[in-house]
Amino acid sequence: MMETDRNPADLHVPVLLNEVLEHLRPGPGGRYLDGTLGLGGHTRAILEAAGPGAQVLGLDRDAQALELAQERLAEYGDAVRFALCRFSRLDEPLAELGWDALDGALVDIGVSSLQLDDPARGFSFMEDGPLDMRMGLADGLAPASAIVNMAPLERLKLIIGRYGEEPQGGRIARAIVEARQRSPIRTTRELAAIVENAYPAKLRATARNHPATRTFQALRMEVNRELDELQEFLDRILPFLKPGARLAVISFHSLEDRIVKRTFKREASGCLCPPEQVVCVCGHVPQLRIVTTKPVVAGPDEIQVNPRARSAKLRVAEKLAPGGGPRR
Incomplete structure (x- = not known):
């Protein structure tokens, strides 16, 4: 368990909590999935709002987070079930429980404060630590150090440019390759210094955030296969x-929000044929009704209490009954 002087319960504040409850509408006897359990803040709120008989299956790929969540939610007994599992593998723990239907599901796919604030996890350059960035060691994925020290130049450019949306991706990738030829890059601060020095001096002077912010984000997303997940x-x-x-x-x-928006739109459509196709031949049946036409974002009061909520976006869709959607 991570050594810290802070109470683990204070390390993560669930974002958009009221908005999640308003749209998820948990009720008595319902079965819910929290695919990114973290420290259990959303799960606790769902159980309290749902009332008697409600159950939540909480998944997390991080064994440390799962252990802390089990401690925090122990008072709920069998109302909460736990599984060390990536949320893309939800069907496996659901099958073990014999749950074939859910009344609602939630995933919060941001990196948790528990992970960010522990230097040993290597997610942040604010303190020095090993260049790791893996959300779950049981996943069998390679750490960030393997990518930084072994990936070809073109792959590094693609990762930093695509996932970090970093305009200086090419310069940064070349600087990393040059640095690792002298000696392996092993720590977060080593990498942060390389990225910072690769930035043009004028951009360094005017940057709102540390020049390494986007590169670290890109590497984290690549390490954990976050978009695929x-x-x-x-x-x-x-x-x-x-x-x-x-x-x-x-x-x-x-990029994450775009995937959610595109998937919701596709599954809410009655036909996926191109516009020039007068008669539908795809046979696609809509499965969802989009509840939030625009993403729900945090208000100023929440951002003041939890600055990390600033970039959070919530999208919600509702499952349709078979044949309940529009067709072209």
């Missing part, structure tokens, strides 16, 4: 949702 989850969750059940997704990055 999200798409796999969205593709797998729909058959488990009852008609009327709601799916809530909180994202923190424009």
Whole structure:
């Protein structure tokens, strides 16, 4: 367990909590999935709002977070079930429980404060630590150090440019390759210094954030396959949702939000044929009704208490009954 002088319960504040409850509408006897349990803040609120008989299955790929959540939610007994599992693999723990239908599901796909604030996890350059960034050691994924020290130049450019949306991706990738030829890059601060020095002096002087911010974000997303994980989850969750059940997704990055928006739009459409196709031949049946036409964002009061909520976006969709959607 991470050594810290802070209470683990204070390390993570669940974002958009009131908005999640308003849209998820948990009720008595319902079964819910919290695919990113973290320290259990959203799960606790769902159980309190739902009332008697409600149950939540909480998943997390981080064994440390899961252990802390089990301690924090122990008072709820069998109302909460736990599984060390990536949320894209939700069907496995659901099958073990014998749950074939859900009344609602939530995923909050931002990196948790528990992970960010522990230097040993290597997510942040604010304090020095090993260049790791893995959300779950049991996933069998390579740490960030492997990518930084072994990936070809073109792959580094692609990762930093795509996932970090970093205009200086090429310069940064070349600086990393040059530095690792002298000696392996092992720590967060080593990498942060390399990225900072690669930035043009004028941009360094005017940057709102540390020049390494986007590069670290990009590497974290690559290490944990975050975009693939999200798409796999969205593709797998729909058959488990009852008609009327709601799916809530909180994202923190424009690429993630784009995946959620595109998937919701596709599954709310009655036809996926191109516009020039007069008669539908795809046979696509809509499965969702989009509840939030625009993403729900945090208000100023929440941002003041929890600055990390600033970039959070919540999208919600509702499962349709078979044949309940529009057709072209």
